[in-house]
Amino acid sequence: MFNLPRVSAISFVFLGLVACGPLPVYYNTGSDQTRTNSDTLSCKVNALKDAPVANQLRHRPPVYYPGRQHCNNGNCWTTPGYWVDGGTYTVDVNLGLRSQLEQRCMAQKGYRRLELPRCSKEQIAALQSLPGRNQRASGLPENACAVRQSNGNTIILPPL
Structure with a gap:
């Protein structure tokens, strides 16, 4: 039979591993985070207009579990199979097309897509104490990291 707790546990482990992986960000030398987030939003909106959400309903095939033979003290019986x-x-x-349109739009604005490691708790805590974090960057530090905020914006933090 279908084991829901096992599937849920596997899903949570997979989601946990995805949350630990690198974070894709757009970067343009000389652009501040506010400008980058504004350009990203603009490109996402344009991509959504050109390739709107087009959900299709799909069905997984049914699974057949054959019957089993059980024996007890020489008496045997077979349980029926079931679907x-x-x-x-x-x-x-349209998800893939929308992603391509967004990436092309950002490339036309001078951004390149990078995958940066996710920030540690210490770097996130230091986010509040960074003076002028929206200032223009002179270049991407070698050990920079990224954090995604609850509003969907991504912030690139310098190494501690």
Whole structure:
């Protein structure tokens, strides 16, 4: 039978590993974070206009579990097999195109896409004490990291 706790545990482990991986960010030497976030939002909106969400309903195939033979003190019986619904899910068929349009728009504005490591708790705590964190950057520090805020914006932090 379909084991929901095992699937949930595997999903949480996968999501936890994804949250530890590098964070994709756009970077342009000389642009401050406010400008970068504004350009990113503008490109996302334009990409959404050109490739709107187009969800399609998909079905996983059903799974058949065959019957089993059980024996006890020489008496044997067979339990019948059964089918389990594979489930239904949705897929946004324009997601890949929308991502390409956003990346092209950002490239036309002079940005390049990088993957930076996620910031440690110490670097995130130091975020509040950074004076002028929206100042123009003279270059990306070698050990810079990124943090995604709750509003979806990404901030690049210098190493501690």
